Amino acid sequence: MLALRDDTLEFRFDDVHPQAVCSIRMVRTLRIPDDNRDYPLPPGLGRFPLRHVDDYTVRLPAEWSRHGGVLLPMHQAEAMWLRFSTRSGYPFAIKIAAGKINAVTGTPWRNALSEKEQDYMVAPAQPWLDGFCVGKGLVRQFVAMPLGQGHTAEEQLTGAAEHGGLQIVVCPMRREVYDRLFPPRTDHDMLEVPMFSRRTRAPTLSAVTEDALGLAPGGLMRQTIEVDDYGVGVWDQARGLRCFVHLLNGRQWQAATGEPPPGKPPTAADYTRAGLPWFEHYGEGESLAGSSVLANLDSVAAKVIKQDGAPLADNEAVNPVKVVKLGATNAVADGDW
Numbered sequence: 001m002l003a004l005r006d007d008t009l010e011f012r013f014d015d016v017h018p019q020a021v022c023s024i025r026m027v028r029t030l031r032i033p034d035d036n037r038d039y040p041l042p043p044g045l046g047r048f049p050l051r052h053v054d055d056y057t058v059r060l061p062a063e064w065s066r067h068g069g070v071l072l073p074m075h076q077a078e079a080m081w082l083r084f085s086t087r088s089g090y091p092f093a094i095k096i097a098a099g100k101i102n103a104v105t106g107t108p109w110r111n112a113l114s115e116k117e118q119d120y121m122v123a124p125a126q127p128w129l130d131g132f133c134v135g136k137g138l139v140r141q142f143v144a145m146p147l148g149q150g151h152t153a154e155e156q157l158t159g160a161a162e163h164g165g166l167q168i169v170v171c172p173m174r175r176e177v178y179d180r181l182f183p184p185r186t187d188h189d190m191l192e193v194p195m196f197s198r199r200t201r202a203p204t205l206s207a208v209t210e211d212a213l214g215l216a217p218g219g220l221m222r223q224t225i226e227v228d229d230y231g232v233g234v235w236d237q238a239r240g241l242r243c244f245v246h247l248l249n250g251r252q253w254q255a256a257t258g259e260p261p262p263g264k265p266p267t268a269a270d271y272t273r274a275g276l277p278w279f280e281h282y283g284e285g286e287s288l289a290g291s292s293v294l295a296n297l298d299s300v301a302a303k304v305i306k307q308d309g310a311p312l313a314d315n316e317a318v319n320p321v322k323v324v325k326l327g328a329t330n331a332v333a334d335g336d337w
Helices: 053-059 062-067 153-158 175-181 250-257 268-273 300-308
Strands: 002-005 008-012 021-029 044-047 070-073 079-086 092-098 121-123 131-135 138-146 166-172 213-222 241-248 278-281 323-326
Touching: 008 241, 021 092, 021 166, 053 062, 053 070, 053 250, 062 241, 070 250, 079 092, 079 121, 079 138, 131 213, 153 213, 213 241, 213 300, 241 250
Parallel strands: 070 241, 278 323
Antiparallel strands: 002 008, 008 021, 021 044, 021 079, 092 121, 092 166, 131 138, 138 213, 166 241
């Protein structure tokens, strides 16, 4: 079952195990400088609001209603990251695509997990994803850009601006594998355990269909995508659940939902000058090498210079001084961050 609770996607697999619950949040964040320097992890600035497509079908394109899923508002050139958490550490395989381009491998979307090349992440070992995996320990940040201008990963790889949005598939670990690998737990242990966090303090149809958004590669960030030590055979793909996340700009969001969009986030320069923290996360497992396909894409800043001959706005380089190191020994609780 897929549910939407408190702006969080909740993937429940009660027929597999009572603890097989995976939650995914889309988190607002700073757009890091896109200058080919690699930066620490930016903070979370609160969850993006999410709304059921089914509640607004009369204001949305028919194709969106067929896809179902949820609506999410973003400003142009705004960044996001995805937060994964699981109940009692129950393991899941999670696939993420942007415009039906796999964010880990750069390959075209398919629901099944690849047996040849790992094209998914494993939670809770992987607590979040900030962008396209372009190298070992490096991602390019997810940045929202209008479809049709050539910025998005989808357009750069396929030549078409057809899908946009995010696609998510979540597969639980098979029950028999979980029972074998993990010993029985007490009632106290079965409480939900938070994973690592990055904490900080009806209009016309045409108004919704114009200027659709997709995700483009932004600045470089230090983040690992961990290798699946379990192997692809442990994941219950037959019970996997899929969700489509439709991205709307502020005008489209208000046209569809009647709600004002969130305000624009601060720039990375403003945030850093205020002395607020950035983050480093050190995983314990081996990391994937990254996709050469995704590494060869133009970043947003590079594409803007090629097309307009001018630099990207609000792209001032910063020097994060306050960097908080996160690891297994200093996990902090989730919150509205």
